Amino acid sequence: MSFWQRYWFTPAPCLDLAIVRLIAVATQLFWMAIFASQLDALELRAALPAENWSPLIILNLLNLPWGWGFRPSFDTLQIIYYVSLVAGILALIGFLTNAALLVFAATCVYLQAFIHSFNDFHHPEAVMMVALTVLALSPSGRVLSLDAWLARRRAGHRVNDMLTETSEFAGWPLKLLQWFFVLMYASAVWSKLSASGLDWANGFTLQYLLARDGLRWDSPFAYWLSHHHVLILLGQYGVLLFQATFALAVIFPKLRWIYVPAGLCLHIFIYLTLTAPFFQWIALYAVFIPWTGALKRLGARSVQMDQREVGVR
Protein backbone atom coordinates (compact mmCIF):
# COMPACT_ATOMS: atom_id res chain seq x y z
CA MET A 1 0.00 0.00 0.00
CA SER A 2 2.84 2.40 0.79
CA PHE A 3 4.31 1.69 -2.67
CA TRP A 4 0.96 2.59 -4.21
CA GLN A 5 0.85 5.84 -2.19
CA ARG A 6 4.41 6.70 -3.11
CA TYR A 7 4.00 5.89 -6.77
CA TRP A 8 0.79 7.81 -7.41
CA PHE A 9 0.84 10.52 -4.72
CA THR A 10 4.42 11.70 -4.29
CA PRO A 11 4.28 15.50 -4.69
CA ALA A 12 4.98 16.27 -8.35
CA PRO A 13 5.53 19.55 -10.23
CA CYS A 14 2.28 21.31 -11.15
CA LEU A 15 4.03 22.81 -14.16
CA ASP A 16 4.36 19.39 -15.87
CA LEU A 17 0.62 18.92 -15.53
CA ALA A 18 -0.19 22.45 -16.70
CA ILE A 19 1.96 22.10 -19.81
CA VAL A 20 0.21 18.83 -20.68
CA ARG A 21 -3.13 20.64 -20.17
CA LEU A 22 -2.10 23.36 -22.62
CA ILE A 23 -0.87 20.87 -25.21
CA ALA A 24 -3.87 18.54 -24.88
CA VAL A 25 -6.51 21.27 -25.03
CA ALA A 26 -4.79 23.11 -27.90
CA THR A 27 -4.51 19.87 -29.86
CA GLN A 28 -8.16 18.99 -29.28
CA LEU A 29 -9.29 22.48 -30.30
CA PHE A 30 -7.15 22.25 -33.44
CA TRP A 31 -8.61 18.82 -34.17
CA MET A 32 -12.21 19.94 -33.71
CA ALA A 33 -12.11 23.31 -35.39
CA ILE A 34 -9.51 22.88 -38.11
CA PHE A 35 -8.07 19.47 -38.93
CA ALA A 36 -11.14 17.25 -38.60
CA SER A 37 -13.67 20.02 -39.41
CA GLN A 38 -15.88 18.45 -36.80
CA LEU A 39 -18.88 20.65 -37.55
CA ASP A 40 -18.90 19.39 -41.16
CA ALA A 41 -18.52 15.81 -39.96
CA LEU A 42 -21.48 16.29 -37.60
CA GLU A 43 -23.64 17.79 -40.36
CA LEU A 44 -22.77 14.98 -42.78
CA ARG A 45 -23.69 12.32 -40.23
CA ALA A 46 -26.79 14.10 -38.94
CA ALA A 47 -28.16 13.88 -42.49
CA LEU A 48 -27.59 10.11 -42.83
CA PRO A 49 -30.67 7.85 -42.83
CA ALA A 50 -31.92 6.04 -39.73
CA GLU A 51 -30.60 2.64 -40.84
CA ASN A 52 -27.03 3.96 -40.48
CA TRP A 53 -27.61 5.10 -36.86
CA SER A 54 -25.83 2.80 -34.43
CA PRO A 55 -25.19 4.77 -31.22
CA LEU A 56 -22.28 3.93 -28.93
CA ILE A 57 -23.11 2.90 -25.36
CA ILE A 58 -21.50 6.03 -23.91
CA LEU A 59 -23.68 8.23 -26.13
CA ASN A 60 -26.80 6.34 -25.06
CA LEU A 61 -25.77 6.83 -21.43
CA LEU A 62 -25.22 10.56 -21.92
CA ASN A 63 -28.59 10.78 -23.69
CA LEU A 64 -30.40 8.68 -21.09
CA PRO A 65 -32.73 11.50 -19.91
CA TRP A 66 -34.13 11.60 -23.48
CA GLY A 67 -34.36 7.81 -23.80
CA TRP A 68 -32.04 4.99 -24.92
CA GLY A 69 -31.18 5.37 -28.60
CA PHE A 70 -32.10 9.07 -28.73
CA ARG A 71 -30.59 10.77 -31.80
CA PRO A 72 -29.84 14.50 -31.42
CA SER A 73 -30.58 16.90 -34.27
CA PHE A 74 -27.87 18.88 -36.03
CA ASP A 75 -29.14 22.06 -34.31
CA THR A 76 -28.53 20.47 -30.90
CA LEU A 77 -25.10 19.23 -32.00
CA GLN A 78 -24.18 22.71 -33.20
CA ILE A 79 -25.02 24.17 -29.78
CA ILE A 80 -22.94 21.49 -28.03
CA TYR A 81 -20.10 22.13 -30.47
CA TYR A 82 -19.97 25.85 -29.68
CA VAL A 83 -20.29 25.23 -25.93
CA SER A 84 -17.37 22.84 -26.32
CA LEU A 85 -15.26 25.42 -28.15
CA VAL A 86 -15.90 28.07 -25.47
CA ALA A 87 -15.12 25.58 -22.68
CA GLY A 88 -11.95 24.57 -24.51
CA ILE A 89 -10.76 28.15 -24.80
CA LEU A 90 -11.45 28.74 -21.10
CA ALA A 91 -9.56 25.55 -20.23
CA LEU A 92 -6.67 26.71 -22.40
CA ILE A 93 -6.34 30.09 -20.71
CA GLY A 94 -7.09 28.48 -17.36
CA PHE A 95 -10.17 30.35 -16.26
CA LEU A 96 -12.37 28.21 -13.98
CA THR A 97 -9.99 25.56 -15.21
CA ASN A 98 -11.46 22.40 -13.70
CA ALA A 99 -15.07 23.26 -14.52
CA ALA A 100 -14.11 24.33 -18.04
CA LEU A 101 -12.10 21.13 -18.56
CA LEU A 102 -14.96 19.01 -17.28
CA VAL A 103 -17.42 20.63 -19.72
CA PHE A 104 -14.84 20.42 -22.51
CA ALA A 105 -14.18 16.72 -21.84
CA ALA A 106 -17.88 15.86 -21.62
CA THR A 107 -18.84 17.72 -24.80
CA CYS A 108 -15.87 16.33 -26.72
CA VAL A 109 -16.84 12.81 -25.68
CA TYR A 110 -20.45 13.49 -26.72
CA LEU A 111 -19.58 14.91 -30.15
CA GLN A 112 -16.95 12.29 -30.95
CA ALA A 113 -19.28 9.51 -29.79
CA PHE A 114 -21.96 10.86 -32.13
CA ILE A 115 -19.50 10.85 -35.03
CA HIS A 116 -18.61 7.23 -34.24
CA SER A 117 -22.27 6.20 -34.09
CA PHE A 118 -22.67 5.57 -37.82
CA ASN A 119 -20.56 2.43 -38.11
CA ASP A 120 -17.66 4.66 -39.15
CA PHE A 121 -15.08 4.29 -36.45
CA HIS A 122 -11.43 5.27 -35.79
CA HIS A 123 -8.90 5.06 -32.99
CA PRO A 124 -6.88 8.30 -32.55
CA GLU A 125 -9.40 10.28 -30.47
CA ALA A 126 -10.06 7.86 -27.60
CA VAL A 127 -6.92 8.51 -25.53
CA MET A 128 -7.51 12.27 -25.77
CA MET A 129 -10.97 11.80 -24.24
CA VAL A 130 -9.40 9.93 -21.32
CA ALA A 131 -6.67 12.59 -21.01
CA LEU A 132 -9.10 15.53 -20.92
CA THR A 133 -11.21 13.75 -18.30
CA VAL A 134 -8.32 13.02 -15.93
CA LEU A 135 -6.88 16.51 -16.42
CA ALA A 136 -10.28 17.89 -15.38
CA LEU A 137 -9.98 15.94 -12.11
CA SER A 138 -6.50 17.22 -11.29
CA PRO A 139 -4.81 20.51 -10.27
CA SER A 140 -3.87 21.20 -13.91
CA GLY A 141 -4.75 24.89 -13.51
CA ARG A 142 -2.61 25.43 -10.41
CA VAL A 143 0.00 27.22 -12.56
CA LEU A 144 0.06 28.65 -16.09
CA SER A 145 -3.55 29.78 -15.76
CA LEU A 146 -5.67 32.84 -15.27
CA ASP A 147 -7.00 31.18 -12.11
CA ALA A 148 -3.47 31.09 -10.64
CA TRP A 149 -2.82 34.70 -11.60
CA LEU A 150 -6.10 35.86 -10.02
CA ALA A 151 -5.43 33.83 -6.87
CA ARG A 152 -1.98 35.39 -6.51
CA ARG A 153 -3.43 38.87 -6.99
CA ARG A 154 -6.10 38.25 -4.37
CA ALA A 155 -3.43 37.02 -1.96
CA GLY A 156 -1.25 40.04 -2.71
CA HIS A 157 1.62 37.93 -4.09
CA ARG A 158 3.27 39.38 -7.15
CA VAL A 159 5.68 36.57 -7.93
CA ASN A 160 5.01 32.89 -8.00
CA ASP A 161 7.70 30.38 -8.84
CA MET A 162 5.96 27.97 -11.16
CA LEU A 163 8.99 25.70 -11.10
CA THR A 164 8.69 24.90 -7.40
CA GLU A 165 4.90 24.53 -7.09
CA THR A 166 4.05 20.88 -6.34
CA SER A 167 1.01 18.84 -5.43
CA GLU A 168 0.48 15.24 -4.43
CA PHE A 169 -2.35 15.18 -7.01
CA ALA A 170 -0.19 16.48 -9.86
CA GLY A 171 1.55 13.22 -10.74
CA TRP A 172 -1.22 10.66 -11.12
CA PRO A 173 -2.82 11.92 -14.37
CA LEU A 174 0.53 11.85 -16.16
CA LYS A 175 1.47 8.42 -14.81
CA LEU A 176 -1.99 7.09 -15.66
CA LEU A 177 -1.63 8.31 -19.24
CA GLN A 178 1.87 6.83 -19.47
CA TRP A 179 0.51 3.41 -18.50
CA PHE A 180 -2.43 3.94 -20.82
CA PHE A 181 0.06 4.29 -23.68
CA VAL A 182 1.76 1.07 -22.58
CA LEU A 183 -1.60 -0.73 -22.68
CA MET A 184 -2.55 0.72 -26.08
CA TYR A 185 0.73 -0.45 -27.60
CA ALA A 186 0.42 -3.82 -25.84
CA SER A 187 -3.05 -4.20 -27.35
CA ALA A 188 -1.68 -3.29 -30.78
CA VAL A 189 1.14 -5.83 -30.66
CA TRP A 190 -1.11 -8.51 -29.14
CA SER A 191 -3.68 -7.96 -31.91
CA LYS A 192 -1.04 -8.38 -34.60
CA LEU A 193 0.57 -11.48 -33.11
CA SER A 194 -2.69 -13.19 -32.15
CA ALA A 195 -4.25 -12.54 -35.56
CA SER A 196 -1.25 -13.21 -37.78
CA GLY A 197 1.67 -14.51 -35.70
CA LEU A 198 5.14 -13.58 -36.91
CA ASP A 199 3.78 -13.69 -40.48
CA TRP A 200 2.68 -10.15 -39.75
CA ALA A 201 6.30 -9.02 -40.08
CA ASN A 202 6.81 -10.57 -43.54
CA GLY A 203 7.45 -7.26 -45.32
CA PHE A 204 4.44 -7.73 -47.62
CA THR A 205 2.02 -6.65 -44.88
CA LEU A 206 3.36 -3.11 -44.72
CA GLN A 207 4.06 -3.05 -48.47
CA TYR A 208 0.40 -3.86 -49.00
CA LEU A 209 -0.77 -1.18 -46.54
CA LEU A 210 1.53 1.45 -48.03
CA ALA A 211 0.39 0.69 -51.57
CA ARG A 212 -3.26 0.53 -50.56
CA ASP A 213 -3.26 3.74 -48.55
CA GLY A 214 -0.94 5.44 -51.01
CA LEU A 215 -3.55 4.87 -53.71
CA ARG A 216 -6.57 5.44 -51.49
CA TRP A 217 -5.41 8.75 -50.03
CA ASP A 218 -3.20 9.82 -52.92
CA SER A 219 0.10 9.63 -51.03
CA PRO A 220 3.01 9.35 -53.52
CA PHE A 221 5.56 8.81 -50.69
CA ALA A 222 3.69 5.74 -49.39
CA TYR A 223 3.29 4.35 -52.91
CA TRP A 224 7.00 4.84 -53.60
CA LEU A 225 7.95 3.19 -50.32
CA SER A 226 5.78 0.16 -51.10
CA HIS A 227 8.39 -0.82 -53.71
CA HIS A 228 11.15 -1.43 -51.08
CA HIS A 229 10.62 -4.88 -49.59
CA VAL A 230 13.74 -5.31 -47.40
CA LEU A 231 13.54 -1.85 -45.87
CA ILE A 232 9.90 -2.42 -44.96
CA LEU A 233 10.60 -5.89 -43.57
CA LEU A 234 13.12 -4.41 -41.12
CA GLY A 235 10.69 -1.62 -40.25
CA GLN A 236 7.98 -4.14 -39.36
CA TYR A 237 10.26 -5.93 -36.88
CA GLY A 238 11.09 -2.50 -35.44
CA VAL A 239 7.40 -1.74 -34.90
CA LEU A 240 6.80 -5.05 -33.08
CA LEU A 241 9.83 -4.48 -30.86
CA PHE A 242 8.81 -0.90 -30.06
CA GLN A 243 5.21 -1.74 -29.20
CA ALA A 244 6.04 -4.88 -27.22
CA THR A 245 8.64 -3.19 -25.03
CA PHE A 246 7.14 0.27 -24.56
CA ALA A 247 6.60 -0.40 -20.83
CA LEU A 248 10.37 -0.02 -20.41
CA ALA A 249 10.00 3.70 -21.15
CA VAL A 250 7.75 4.05 -18.10
CA ILE A 251 9.76 1.79 -15.80
CA PHE A 252 13.18 3.22 -16.76
CA PRO A 253 12.72 6.95 -17.47
CA LYS A 254 16.17 7.24 -19.06
CA LEU A 255 14.97 5.02 -21.90
CA ARG A 256 12.51 7.78 -22.89
CA TRP A 257 15.44 9.34 -24.73
CA ILE A 258 15.02 6.40 -27.13
CA TYR A 259 11.31 5.59 -26.93
CA VAL A 260 9.86 9.10 -27.15
CA PRO A 261 11.71 10.14 -30.34
CA ALA A 262 11.11 6.66 -31.81
CA GLY A 263 7.38 6.87 -31.06
CA LEU A 264 7.10 10.38 -32.44
CA CYS A 265 8.89 9.27 -35.63
CA LEU A 266 6.60 6.23 -35.90
CA HIS A 267 3.41 8.29 -35.66
CA ILE A 268 4.68 11.01 -38.00
CA PHE A 269 5.72 8.28 -40.47
CA ILE A 270 2.27 6.67 -40.20
CA TYR A 271 0.67 10.04 -40.91
CA LEU A 272 2.90 10.81 -43.89
CA THR A 273 2.43 7.38 -45.45
CA LEU A 274 -0.79 5.72 -44.28
CA THR A 275 -2.48 9.12 -43.69
CA ALA A 276 -3.63 7.97 -40.27
CA PRO A 277 -3.62 11.19 -38.21
CA PHE A 278 -2.65 10.16 -34.69
CA PHE A 279 -2.03 13.79 -33.66
CA GLN A 280 -3.57 13.19 -30.25
CA TRP A 281 -1.02 10.47 -29.54
CA ILE A 282 1.82 12.69 -30.74
CA ALA A 283 0.62 15.56 -28.53
CA LEU A 284 0.09 13.35 -25.50
CA TYR A 285 3.66 12.11 -25.67
CA ALA A 286 4.08 15.32 -23.63
CA VAL A 287 3.26 13.18 -20.56
CA PHE A 288 6.68 11.53 -20.89
CA ILE A 289 8.66 14.77 -20.79
CA PRO A 290 9.88 16.12 -17.41
CA TRP A 291 9.17 19.74 -18.34
CA THR A 292 9.98 21.25 -14.94
CA GLY A 293 13.31 19.46 -14.65
CA ALA A 294 14.23 20.45 -18.21
CA LEU A 295 13.34 24.12 -17.59
CA LYS A 296 15.28 24.14 -14.31
CA ARG A 297 18.31 22.72 -16.11
CA LEU A 298 17.96 25.28 -18.89
CA GLY A 299 17.67 28.05 -16.29
CA ALA A 300 20.78 26.83 -14.44
CA ARG A 301 22.70 26.62 -17.71
CA SER A 302 21.77 30.17 -18.72
CA VAL A 303 22.84 31.45 -15.25
CA GLN A 304 26.19 29.65 -15.69
CA MET A 305 26.61 31.21 -19.13
CA ASP A 306 25.81 34.67 -17.72
CA GLN A 307 28.36 34.14 -14.96
CA ARG A 308 30.96 33.04 -17.49
CA GLU A 309 30.27 36.12 -19.63
CA VAL A 310 30.67 38.38 -16.58
CA GLY A 311 33.95 36.56 -15.79
CA VAL A 312 35.24 37.17 -19.34
CA ARG A 313 34.49 40.88 -19.11
Place this chain on the structure above:
Amino acid sequence: MTLGGETLGRLAVSVIVVVILAAQLVVGFVDTGKWGWPILAYPMYKTAHFEGERLNHDFASYVVLSDSNRVEIKRRDLGMDFWIYWYNVVQPIRHGRLDALAGLVEHYCQELDGQVIRLEVEDLGIAIGRDGPVEGLPRQVLFATEVSCP
Protein backbone atom coordinates in the same frame (compact mmCIF):
# COMPACT_ATOMS: atom_id res chain seq x y z
CA MET B 1 -8.36 20.30 1.73
CA THR B 2 -8.52 18.77 5.21
CA LEU B 3 -6.62 15.61 6.09
CA GLY B 4 -9.86 13.64 5.67
CA GLY B 5 -10.47 15.34 2.35
CA GLU B 6 -6.99 14.43 1.15
CA THR B 7 -7.48 10.80 2.10
CA LEU B 8 -10.82 10.80 0.33
CA GLY B 9 -9.17 12.43 -2.69
CA ARG B 10 -6.48 9.74 -2.78
CA LEU B 11 -9.11 7.04 -2.51
CA ALA B 12 -11.17 8.54 -5.34
CA VAL B 13 -8.09 8.90 -7.54
CA SER B 14 -7.04 5.31 -6.76
CA VAL B 15 -10.46 4.06 -7.84
CA ILE B 16 -10.27 6.10 -11.08
CA VAL B 17 -6.76 4.81 -11.83
CA VAL B 18 -7.70 1.18 -11.20
CA VAL B 19 -10.96 1.35 -13.17
CA ILE B 20 -9.42 3.05 -16.22
CA LEU B 21 -6.30 0.89 -16.40
CA ALA B 22 -8.13 -2.35 -15.63
CA ALA B 23 -10.78 -1.58 -18.26
CA GLN B 24 -8.11 -0.76 -20.84
CA LEU B 25 -6.15 -3.90 -19.95
CA VAL B 26 -9.18 -6.15 -20.39
CA VAL B 27 -10.63 -4.46 -23.48
CA GLY B 28 -7.17 -4.14 -25.05
CA PHE B 29 -6.72 -7.90 -25.04
CA VAL B 30 -10.36 -8.94 -25.54
CA ASP B 31 -11.44 -6.80 -28.47
CA THR B 32 -15.02 -5.66 -27.87
CA GLY B 33 -15.15 -3.56 -31.03
CA LYS B 34 -16.30 0.01 -30.74
CA TRP B 35 -18.86 -0.47 -27.97
CA GLY B 36 -16.64 0.38 -25.04
CA TRP B 37 -15.33 3.59 -26.66
CA PRO B 38 -13.25 5.44 -25.48
CA ILE B 39 -11.77 2.29 -23.92
CA LEU B 40 -10.70 0.27 -26.95
CA ALA B 41 -8.55 -2.46 -28.39
CA TYR B 42 -6.01 -1.33 -30.97
CA PRO B 43 -6.10 -3.93 -33.74
CA MET B 44 -5.28 -1.49 -36.54
CA TYR B 45 -3.32 -3.10 -39.37
CA LYS B 46 -3.29 -6.45 -37.53
CA THR B 47 -3.86 -8.67 -40.54
CA ALA B 48 -0.86 -10.10 -42.36
CA HIS B 49 -0.81 -9.63 -46.11
CA PHE B 50 1.03 -11.77 -48.61
CA GLU B 51 2.58 -11.54 -52.04
CA GLY B 52 -0.06 -11.52 -54.78
CA GLU B 53 -2.86 -10.28 -52.55
CA ARG B 54 -5.35 -7.91 -54.14
CA LEU B 55 -5.35 -4.31 -52.87
CA ASN B 56 -8.64 -3.08 -51.51
CA HIS B 57 -7.79 0.60 -51.72
CA ASP B 58 -11.15 1.32 -53.33
CA PHE B 59 -14.13 -0.57 -54.67
CA ALA B 60 -16.62 -0.37 -57.45
CA SER B 61 -20.17 -1.27 -56.39
CA TYR B 62 -22.92 -2.22 -58.79
CA VAL B 63 -26.65 -2.71 -58.88
CA VAL B 64 -27.36 -5.83 -60.98
CA LEU B 65 -30.64 -5.82 -62.92
CA SER B 66 -32.88 -8.77 -63.85
CA ASP B 67 -31.54 -8.61 -67.47
CA SER B 68 -27.94 -8.96 -66.06
CA ASN B 69 -27.03 -5.35 -66.90
CA ARG B 70 -25.14 -3.49 -64.20
CA VAL B 71 -25.40 0.10 -63.00
CA GLU B 72 -22.51 1.53 -60.97
CA ILE B 73 -23.28 2.94 -57.51
CA LYS B 74 -21.18 6.08 -57.39
CA ARG B 75 -19.94 7.16 -53.99
CA ARG B 76 -20.20 10.82 -54.96
CA ASP B 77 -23.91 10.42 -55.83
CA LEU B 78 -24.52 9.01 -52.33
CA GLY B 79 -22.72 11.95 -50.66
CA MET B 80 -20.47 9.55 -48.70
CA ASP B 81 -16.78 9.78 -47.90
CA PHE B 82 -14.70 6.61 -48.21
CA TRP B 83 -15.27 5.35 -44.67
CA ILE B 84 -19.00 6.04 -44.58
CA TYR B 85 -19.26 4.22 -47.92
CA TRP B 86 -17.11 1.34 -46.61
CA TYR B 87 -19.14 0.81 -43.45
CA ASN B 88 -22.60 1.52 -44.85
CA VAL B 89 -22.45 0.10 -48.39
CA VAL B 90 -19.46 -2.25 -48.88
CA GLN B 91 -19.63 -4.01 -45.51
CA PRO B 92 -23.44 -4.54 -45.56
CA ILE B 93 -23.14 -6.02 -49.08
CA ARG B 94 -20.33 -8.26 -47.81
CA HIS B 95 -22.34 -9.49 -44.83
CA GLY B 96 -25.78 -9.46 -46.51
CA ARG B 97 -27.12 -6.89 -44.03
CA LEU B 98 -30.32 -6.04 -45.90
CA ASP B 99 -31.58 -3.71 -43.14
CA ALA B 100 -28.60 -1.40 -43.65
CA LEU B 101 -29.10 -1.50 -47.44
CA ALA B 102 -32.87 -0.88 -47.42
CA GLY B 103 -32.63 2.82 -48.30
CA LEU B 104 -30.12 2.22 -51.08
CA VAL B 105 -32.16 -0.63 -52.60
CA GLU B 106 -35.36 1.41 -52.45
CA HIS B 107 -33.64 4.33 -54.18
CA TYR B 108 -32.37 2.20 -57.08
CA CYS B 109 -35.61 0.22 -57.33
CA GLN B 110 -37.47 3.47 -57.90
CA GLU B 111 -34.86 4.78 -60.32
CA LEU B 112 -34.59 1.52 -62.29
CA ASP B 113 -38.28 0.44 -62.37
CA GLY B 114 -38.04 -2.39 -59.87
CA GLN B 115 -35.58 -4.59 -61.77
CA VAL B 116 -32.87 -4.74 -59.08
CA ILE B 117 -31.91 -8.31 -58.06
CA ARG B 118 -28.39 -8.10 -56.63
CA LEU B 119 -25.70 -5.76 -55.30
CA GLU B 120 -22.04 -6.47 -56.07
CA VAL B 121 -18.66 -5.11 -54.98
CA GLU B 122 -15.59 -5.45 -57.24
CA ASP B 123 -11.92 -4.70 -56.66
CA LEU B 124 -9.96 -2.53 -59.09
CA GLY B 125 -7.49 -5.18 -60.31
CA ILE B 126 -4.26 -4.33 -58.44
CA ALA B 127 -2.17 -6.75 -56.31
CA ILE B 128 0.95 -6.39 -54.16
CA GLY B 129 4.27 -7.82 -55.39
CA ARG B 130 7.82 -7.90 -54.00
CA ASP B 131 8.75 -4.93 -56.15
CA GLY B 132 5.55 -2.98 -55.46
CA PRO B 133 1.97 -2.94 -56.77
CA VAL B 134 1.12 -4.95 -59.90
CA GLU B 135 -1.57 -3.17 -61.90
CA GLY B 136 -3.90 -4.13 -64.78
CA LEU B 137 -5.15 -7.48 -63.43
CA PRO B 138 -8.70 -8.60 -64.30
CA ARG B 139 -11.22 -7.28 -61.77
CA GLN B 140 -12.82 -9.70 -59.33
CA VAL B 141 -16.25 -9.65 -57.71
CA LEU B 142 -15.45 -9.61 -53.98
CA PHE B 143 -18.89 -9.59 -52.39
CA ALA B 144 -22.48 -9.91 -53.58
CA THR B 145 -25.85 -10.04 -51.93
CA GLU B 146 -29.27 -10.86 -53.38
CA VAL B 147 -31.94 -8.18 -52.91
CA SER B 148 -35.50 -7.60 -54.03
CA CYS B 149 -37.53 -4.47 -54.53
CA PRO B 150 -40.19 -3.70 -51.90
